[in-house]
Amino acid sequence: MGVAALDPRAGRDNTSQDPTARQPLVLGGLDDAGVTERVCAIVEAPKPPKAWYVAFAIAASFTGILGLVVLYLITTGVGVWGLNKPVSWGFDITNFVFWVGIGHAGTLISAILYLFRQRWRTGINRFAEAMTIFAVICALLFPGIHVGRIWFEYWIAPLPNQMDMWPNFRSPLLWDFFAVGTYFTVSLCFWYMGLIPDLATIRDRAKTKVRQIAYGIAALGWRGSNRHWHRYERSYLLLAGLATPLVLSVHSVVSFDFATSMLPGWHATIFPPYFVAGAIFGGFAMVLLLSVPCRAWFGLKDLITPRHLENMCKILLATGMMVGYAYAIEFFISWYSGNPVEGFVFVNRAFGPYAWAYWTMVMCNVAAPQVFWSRRARSNPWIIFGVAAAVNVGMWFERFVIIVTTLSRDYLPSSWGSYTPTWVEVLTLMGSFGLFFTLFLVFLRFLPMVAMAEVKAVMPRPHREAHR
Secondary structure, three states: OOHHHHOOOOOOOOOOOOOOOOOOOOOOOOOHHHHHHHHHHHHHOOOOOHHHHHHHHHHHHHHHHHHHHHHHHHHHOHHHOOOOOOOOOOHHHHHHHHHHHHOHHHHHHHHHHHHOOOHHHHHOHHHHHHHHHHHHHHHHHHHHHHOOOHHHHHHHOOOOOOOOOOOOOOOHHHHHHHHHHHHHHHHHHHHHHHHHHHHHHHHHHOOOHHHHHHHHHHOOOOOOOHHHHHHHHHHHHHHHHHHHHHHHHHHHHHHHHHHOOOOOOOOOOOHHHHHHHHHHHHHHHHHHHHHHHHHHHOOOOOOOOHHHHHHHHHHHHHHHHHHHHHHHHHHHHHHHHOOHHHHHHHHHHHHOOOHHHHHHHHHHHHHHHHHHHOHHHHOOHHHHHHHHHHHHHHHHHHHHHHHHHHHHOOOOHHHOOOOOOOHHHHHHHHHHHHHHHHHHHHHHHHOOOOOHHHHHHOOOOHHHHHOO
16 A cells, blocks of 8 residues: 555655755645644634544553552552562563653654754654653653662662761662653653643633633743743743753663663663663554554644654664674674583573563564565554564563563572462553553643644745745
């Protein structure tokens, strides 16, 4: 099925690579007013589509389950998880690393692509940034509850106290606190800064007093003057410059949770770039997973065009090969080091009791994205959605394989063990997805999911057309 057939309103295929002409990033003949009307209509509609209600009901149900199982965990203790000796980390840290990785693509699309002046980012950056915020919220849940006595969480923060005790700055838990906390703060500021002009647009179009006040407060008095735009551009650029190194540093710090240990299979120097590439890979897969149904449900195929999907598919293909290379180089390093224990760990991953998880990871992360070598696959939303879902499954299993296979088979065979998750852990994982999708669906309903001001900035101007 061709691209034109996918998007009949587009009128033409904007995925062609003609070097003599710049392909449009907005289709359907929309002008500035058309973009505003198309995006604001979603927020201003009396009711969202029926699919939104169904999705919200399912997501909210799982969020409620998450609240109940977390309450049960707090009142009974982490003994209700399947953790044991030697597997002292299981679903909790697996979920934490997975959600941190999902949170990377939003800032990557917004900050790095903005600094490199990649204009195609404008159609997808808003909800990718929102995805980052919600994914990091889910990630922060797991370090918070896995320590057991959550009423002592404030001990992680370097607060003066009567005991003159400070946190252990050599503890990876403290590194996570600072790394993820800083990343969340900067990402939230960056996301909100980009929202301000669009919030002012919704305020000016509001027909009820409540909406005028609510969006007026959120817009911070924006009037669109030259001074406002100047301050906005400067602030946005500074936040983009601040957020860019955080993309690389946060998941590097998370990888240090493992790389600074002495366990075989964890102390590889490739872990920081390997984790960063994997995070970008999984994050882009989540962006595709969300964007494909969103553009269909809310009529945004003229703004999130086939070219946006194709570019993200190409990034998914490239980062997927990086991840595949990292899997291979781990085997090479273990062989080249001559360390028999190290070599055993990787053989055990591929052929041991958790081989099913390892090969699920390889098939989803390495094999599945290879279909994007075909342009036909990159232009088919069903294939894109399926591959993106497979990659998210594979990335979760990647973290599971790294953590559980290493802990279950360390240096001493006498201490080997196995790990099986309990129903509490399974429901907590499902509930975290419920929380993520609940927050995302609320965002879709009440905030503009496409950055209107930025999209208009990349549209061709009338006077430019006159000189062509």
